[in-house]
Amino acid sequence: MVTVPSHTLQERLEGLAKLQAGTLDDPYSITHRLALANAYRCLGYPDLAAGDAYKALLLVDECAEEGEFHEEALEAATNDYRDRNGSPDEDTEQVVLWARSSCLKSAYEILIPCLIQCGSLRSAAGFLKRVPTSLMDEVILASYQESLDSKLRLHLNSQDIDLDSISIEDYPDKGSVRRELYPWNNHEPDRFSSDALRFLNDEMEHVAPKLEVKVAQLPILNEASSHGADVVYVKQLGVFAKEDISPGEEILTEKSLLTGISRLHDFYCDACSISLSDASDDQGFTTLSCEECEEVFFCSQECHDLAQDNYHPSLCGVVTEQKVKPSEVADILYTRLLIRAMALAETQDVHPLELKEVRYIWGDYHGLDLAERCKLDSGPFAAVPQTLAFSFEANILKPLHILEKMDVNIYVQSHRYDTWIFNTLYAKFRGTASGRQGLDGRPEICAVHPMWCLANHSCDPNVTWEWNGTIRFWAREQLVNYERQVPRQPGLKKGDEVFSHYCDIRLPVQERREWASGALGGLCVCPRCVWEDTQRKQ
Numbered sequence: 126m127v128t129v130p131s132h133t134l135q136e137r138l139e140g141l142a143k144l145q146a147g148t149l150d151d152p153y154s155i156t157h158r159l160a161l162a163n164a165y166r167c168l169g170y171p172d173l174a175a176g177d178a179y180k181a182l183l184l185v186d187e188c189a190e191e192g193e194f195h196e197e198a199l200e201a202a203t204n205d206y207r208d209r210n211g212s213p214d215e216d217t218e219q220v221v222l223w224a225r226s227s228c229l230k231s232a233y234e235i236l237i238p239c240l241i242q243c244g245s246l247r248s249a250a251g252f253l254k255r256v257p258t259s260l261m262d263e264v265i266l267a268s269y270q271e272s273l274d275s276k277l278r279l280h281l282n283s284q285d286i287d288l289d290s291i292s293i294e295d296y297p298d299k300g301s302v303r304r305e306l307y308p309w310n311n312h313e314p315d316r317f318s319s320d321a322l323r324f325l326n327d328e329m330e331h332v333a334p335k336l337e338v339k340v341a342q343l344p345i346l347n348e349a350s351s352h353g354a355d356v357v358y359v360k361q362l363g364v365f366a367k368e369d370i371s372p373g374e375e376i377l378t379e380k381s382l383l384t385g386i387s388r389l390h391d392f393y394c395d396a397c398s399i400s401l402s403d404a405s406d407d408q409g410f411t412t413l414s415c416e417e418c419e420e421v422f423f424c425s426q427e428c429h430d431l432a433q434d435n436y437h438p439s440l441c442g443v444v445t446e447q448k449v450k451p452s453e454v455a456d457i458l459y460t461r462l463l464i465r466a467m468a469l470a471e472t473q474d475v476h477p478l479e480l481k482e483v484r485y486i487w488g489d490y491h492g493l494d495l496a497e498r499c500k501l502d503s504g505p506f507a508a509v510p511q512t513l514a515f516s517f518e519a520n521i522l523k524p525l526h527i528l529e530k531m532d533v534n535i536y537v538q539s540h541r542y543d544t545w546i547f548n549t550l551y552a553k554f555r556g557t558a559s560g561r562q563g564l565d566g567r568p569e570i571c572a573v574h575p576m577w578c579l580a581n582h583s584c585d586p587n588v589t590w591e592w593n594g595t596i597r598f599w600a601r602e603q604l605v606n607y608e609r610q611v612p613r614q615p616g617l618k619k620g621d622e623v624f625s626h627y628c629d630i631r632l633p634v635q636e637r638r639e640w641a642s643g644a645l646g647g648l649c650v651c652p653r654c655v656w657e658d659t660q661r662k663q
């Protein structure tokens with residue numbers, strides 16, 4: 126059942142590519158899913174391995190019980206069984222027994238340890254409880270329990286705690302995995318190519334005719350750079366003025382359908398996420414709803430029509446709400462964005478990574494050379510850093526569950542909807558989404574505005590912005606008051622880079638740096654931060 130890994134990274138990647146290409150021919154095969162899971166695991170991606178091991182588990186159920194894909198799964202299992210045992214006259218009972226024993230055991234043997242390695246302890250514990258004792262060697266089960274307990278103790282920061290006193294429901298489920306431009310991801314464009322820049326600038330023309338997207342040089346943010354030493358620059362994208370812009374002048378108005386709401390739908394426009402009370406107070410709108418499901422509401426006919434044309438039909442009548450712990454609400458907003466991206470992709474019949482709202486956003490991937498950095502077999506993640514939040518619930522279970530409700534065949538559509546694709550979408554959203562809290566201080570809405578999010582950050586910004594349904598940018602009338610080395614006036618000159626702000630710029634330097642570090646990937650080294658930090662230390 127388990128394939129022996131080839132030795133080099135390249136060989137293993139080639140092996141994986143063959144399996145990925147074969148999925149369309151064998152979408153319901155349990156052994157194929159297990160081979161995929163094993164290939165991911167051998168490359169240092171336990172998260173992706175868990176995704177296919179979970180699909181193998183689902184296929185065992187499909188094969189054994191009357192489910193939607195029972196016939197397909199049984200036929201695939203019969204073929205696999207025949208290939209394995211060379212027996213031409215197998216009967217259905219034998220095949221089902223094989224799926225329920227040997228295949229199920231192999232699926233758990235990948236799923237449980239991989240989830241523990243990824244920090245999804247609640248889910249791992251749930252699966253561990255479900256394993257029939259007759260299926261697996263007691264020693265193996267005990268070793269899983271042991272590694273789960275030791276991770277749990279590490280999380281609780283205590284060796285002496287009685288783990289039986291903690292309910293599984295209270296176990297942590299969130300860990301981190303590699304944040305990576307996967308070597309096989311051929312959907313990511315060369316963002317610096319003239320084609321990409323032309324596309325982005327055509328889009329920019331619609332929302333900000335005086336601005337353009339160009340290649341910018343940005344500092345790599347690390348410990349050394351935060352002291353102003355050894356700053357190394359890399360190429361990224363940024364937004365620049367095409368002509369002089371006066372102080373106070375509005376320069377960008379962008380509306381996005383890539384939005385997410387974490388509470389009841391009648392508070393916010395489902396499409397643009399404007400507060401419905403704001404929309405009706407300001408402009409006398411009456412709220413509209415979807416005529417079919419009457420479960421989602423819109424601030425205007427325009428938003429209603431955009432939703433119906435671009436994403437809502439795939440989600441009409443699909444209940445996506447879930448109960449979450451207060452500590453997990455912020456993460457739920459990213460899942461909402463993922464669900465919206467899947468609905469946009471389904472309605473428009475495009476790959477989710479090819480959506481215009483998604484394709485050009487940078488996922489803040491680690492950027493390391495895998496040939497140099499990846500140490501195969503040296504640990505679950507092959508010595509590659511893990512900076513992308515991951516949980517079984519958010520990165521595997523929920524997306525598959527919603528896709529099933531959307532009537533998407535999760536086996537046949539693996540090339541569009543797979544764990545690595547969900548991870549890539551999350552990586553993009555986590556670096557670019559704006560969020561807003563409700564009155565109770567809990568995150569409530571979020572959105573990705575693909576043009577706005579190309580603007581880089583400075584604590585001495587030349588623009589400011591407001592987000593209420595649409596996002597608006599205007600040139601600041603007053604600049605921040607601090608002792609600049611080079612004096613500046615408000616407004617932008619042709620060729621100036623537009624600098625937005627990712628944090629409250631009224632805060633003192635340490636707090637600003639802390640707030641912005643999530644979105645920046647490190648401590649800000651803009652001239653103001655460097656100057657104020659030096660003053661603070663004197």
Ligand SMILES: C[S@@+](CC[C@H](N)C(=O)[O-])C[C@H]1O[C@@H](n2cnc3c(N)ncnc32)[C@H](O)[C@@H]1O
Pocket residue numbers: 343344345346361362363486487489556557578579580581582583644645646649650651
């Ligand atoms: C919202 S994106 C901005 C657009 C991005 N430069 C691009 O190429 O798409 C945020 C990312 O840009 C980079 N960035 C933005 N402002 C920066 C700054 N002041 N210093 C260093 N990196 C910055 C960080 O990598 C951050 O994760």
